Amino acid sequence: MTAQLDGAVTSRLVAAARAATPGAGHAHHLNAAGAALPSAAVLETVVDHLRLEARIGGYEAAEAVRPRAEQAYGLAARLIGGRAEDVAFTESATVAWHRAVDGLRLGPGDRVVATSSTYVSSALHLFELRRRYGVVVEVIGADETGAVDLGALRAALRTPAALVTAAHVPTSSGLIEPAAAIGEIARAAGVPYLLDATQSLGQLPVDVTEIGCAMLVGTGRKFLRGPRGTGLLWLDPVLGGELRPPAPDVRGASWTADDEYGLLPGARRFETWEYSHALRLGLTAALEELHATGADATHRHIAALGEEMRAALAAVPGVRVVDPPAAGGGIVTFVRDGETPARTARALRVAGLHVVSVPAAHGQWDLGRRGLAGVVRASVHVYNDSDDIAALVDALSPGRTGATRVPLRGERPVSAPALLSEHVDTIVIGAGVHGSSAAWQLAARGDRVLHLEQFAAGHERGSSHGPTRMIRRAYPSPVWDDLVDRAYLAWAALEAESGRALVTRTGGLYARPADGGAGGLRGPDCTLVDGARAAEIFPGLALGEEYVAVHDPAAGVIDASGALAALAELGRGYGVRRHDGTPVLDWAPDGEGVVVRTPHGAVRAARLVVCAGPWTGSLIPAFADVLRVIRIVNIHVGSSVTSTLAPPALGSFSVDVPDVGLLYGIPAIGGRAVKIGLDLGPDDDPAAVPGPVTETERATLRALAARFLPTADGGVVADLACRYTMAPNNRFAVGPLPETPQVLVAAACSGHGFKFGPAIGAALADLAYGVPRPDLDFLDPARMLRRER
Structure with missing residues (x-):
């Protein structure tokens, strides 16, 4: 167990936290630095207030819980060693950061001195201030430990500056910046110091007086275990009385006369009237729990478990811990030989271990300068213990593919x-x-x-078996259009989360007899073309003048398997x-x-x-x-000139053949021959095993291939039978x-x-x-x- 805490105390701490955390039984959650698991009490607090709003109204519900909501200010102030009146709540740490910096009203030539640990959204904001107002941005590099070079910072502040900003712990590693040393240098230079404590609040001791910062921002969703959509801003009382929000809100200001208004004193002038009261109450509950558990005990447990994880990962062959020497706390970053961090994180997710990959685009001043394209970040909290570390090591050890789920604590193979x-x-x-x-x-x-x-x-x-399926926007009725749009978005989301390319855009042609009247397919960005134009779009498909077709440029092929x-x-x-x-x-x-x-x-x-x-x-x-269940047969036909049946010479298609049925096809793609089938068949019994494709079925499809796909002159290289379950109006x-x-x-x-x-x-x-x-x-x-x- 953890070295720096008595074993029995640690066991009780973890057991109590796990019992109170529903998500702890779902997976090995090692992503507290992304979004820690909330307790059941936090969840119930949020949901209960939403129900109250639904029952009596939002304004009335807010009034009913006002005393409890006000407690959040004192709880947050107690955590960071400040005063309640100097705390403001926001929707996120990024919003708090923006409001604090914008309140400085930086202008042309004003210097902002930033550490390389600065978060991506903060850096992007500085870039925009530089572009829009001529603000000068200077980045201080790291010393041999990976922390900010204090000598370089001291030298940089010999020239007047408007702001010093640093991230206590960056998004890209377990580095712990010397926050108090930065504060001492900034104070000596008379420069306001903004500390981003997003990844330190809850896992490290944070005291604004000891650190010497003038502004501090943090989030609720990470080590505070509050809901997403919550953040906080603390301002030094003197500075807080000087900063002015560029867009005052009725929550932080009072309209006193026809063209006059006054600001509330201190940080609350940066709050807005409209916010989620349910989430704010959830953060209140999370802060109460942290104080009840003991912030110091939580900090010690996280730090000790992080040290254990760092050492354990460093001993795994093929795994390289890439945290700088100044790292500590409960965050560890690593890479795996021969594998991108994103792929490692996905494989671990499949194995039941929740970590996250951080690309260089989220920390160019850190990862980019260290030559890392990205890292895998694992982070622990009070509901984690050595069993979670062992599961992570097991999943990363040689011989494990990451595809096998790692059992949860106490879980045994069962029948x-x-x-x-x-x-x-x-x-x-x-x-x-x-x-x-x-x-x-x-x-x-x-x-x-x-x-x-x-x-x-x-x-x-x-x-659902077989290698490929068609996707298209062309549909006979507009009633389908919204669901079609959702389908394209859903496939893109599946590709993003799985890391697999599943949809290949080929375009599509959907043909019917020219004398068949109105009807047929239509859809967004789809156009009706004659046989000549269809031949230009897909030279591999021979329709002739007797057909017209709907061209769908967004159509394509799905990798079904x-x-x-x-x-x-x-x-x-x-x-x-x-x-x-x-x-x-x-x-x-x-x-x-x-x-x-x-x-x-x-x-x-x-x-x-x-x-x-x-x-x-x-x-x-x-x-x-x-419902009617019917038998459907597909064949793959070879060709002496495969390129004529592959994109771009051929894409997805269908042809309504009079007295025969709807012929559909998938182009030769992914090393497979062109696939065709008829959209009809005899009734089938799902209780029976589908029979093999018959010679008659092959001959029917081969004849259609010869008619519409002239270069499909090879034999049948593969076939399969499946089932359609047909409903009224399809x-x-x-x-x-x-x-x-x-x-x-x-x-x-x-x-x-x-x-x-x-x-x-x-x-x-x-x-x-x-x-x-x-x-x-x-x-x-x-x-x-x-x-x-």
Whole structure:
């Protein structure tokens, strides 16, 4: 256990903190320097006030809790050794920093002397002051310890300056700047000193009198364990009476006459009338808890555990701790040989360890000057102990890929029946694209998610297998446009979080007979073109004069198998417990919750999400007569001139062939041959294993390839059968069931649902949490069950 604290005391401290922190059982959370886990009391304080506002009104609720809200000033002042009247609260540390600096009214030639530890947003603000007002910005480099070169700072302040600013602890390392020594030099030079204590408040002792700063800013979300959206500003009482906010607000000023106003004394003149009272109260609760636990005990535990983590990581082969010698406290930065920090952080997230990567763009004066493109940052708090450090070391050790989840404290491998007896928040049925997206999104919002799939991972009995899918903006009705926009945004978000490139833009052509009348597809930025123009856009597709086509420049190809892998990894990273080979026998409402029965036992949850594709009707009988399951066949056809069937000569396409059906295709991409299929087929029984593609089915598709893809002159190099679950008007059912609103469904992809996968997952999570989604009204399950057309 921790060396500098008695073992029993430390154990009690950690045990109490973990018991009071819901998120501590979700993962090994090593990201207190990003946003620490709040306690249940902080969470309840925020939610209770929101409920009070909803019940009696925002103004009335604020008046009711005013005495408690006022306590925050004294609690914050006590923490930093100042007076309550010199504290102001803001929306963030960055907002506090901006208000303090702007209050100085810097002008042409005014010098700002900054340390290389300065936070990115502060540096950007200084750049803008330099551009707009001619402010001079001078950066002081580091000494051999990595801390600010005090001699260089002293020399720089021999020339008049308007401000000295430093970050007590930077975002990019565990460095601890000599804050008091900087203050002594600044005081001797008569220069105001602004200390950014964003990453030190709560983890290090901070006393404004001992440090000698004139201004201090901090945030609530990090080591104070308050809510996001809270920050504070402290001002020296003399300076606080001199600074003037450039944009006074009624909260900090009084309109005294027709053209006169007066400012409140001290820091509160920088506050604004409109702020989140719920978040402010949450910060109050967090400050109370810190004082109750003991700030000194918290500081010692964090520092000792940080020292333990730094030493443990330094001993892992292939891991290099890159903190400077002046580092300390509970933040450790490192890099892994042959791997980008972003990739390391993602792999650790999948393994159940929450850390963050910091790119050089967030600290050019530090990381950029040290030649580091980025670092992985791990940071501990009072709810962490040696078990978390051991889990991090284990995940980074040679032979571990990072893809295997590291067990939480006290967690043992258990059998499926034992695990299924545990309580969870949400059960998701089905591990296709919709179910996997929903499981990830719900877990990311804090749900304990049990994800059940009746077959083995990667099975080919449903609708989500295979290498590729099409994405397009072209749709027959504007009612889809909003969801299409959300789909594109959701895929971009999935790519960003997973670090995988999943969507390739190729453009698309969607053709119909020229004499077929109006109708067909349309959409934002889509244009109608004739056969000649279509041939110019996609030379590989032979339509002829008898066809017109809608050109969709935003259309493309989704890496379907990569998407499912990414969703599964992200789900594991957020704590989703997935069980393959676990069919659901039945389910039943249980009060406001639901009980799901499997061969391994029953489990109760607050809600159930059914994304069962072709098996929806067997789980929700009301859909059995509404949905139709059909067999669909795809083939990949070779070519003697592959480039003619690959982008840009060919993109995603479809052709409405009279008396045959809708032919669709994916260009040759990712080393695969061109893929084609027909958007119709015979009824299929989901209880049976799909039969192999027949010679007749191949011949039908080969004939269509010869007609519309002249250079698809090779053989069939691959084929597969899948299932479409078709609904009336080819729509989906997305939302709660009418009689059991704790049960949500996403059903009937109708042959075009994969492209909406991440967006449908987000929609289900929104609906589960009561977020209104009027854009989904046209997909309300009640409408489908009423057979509305």
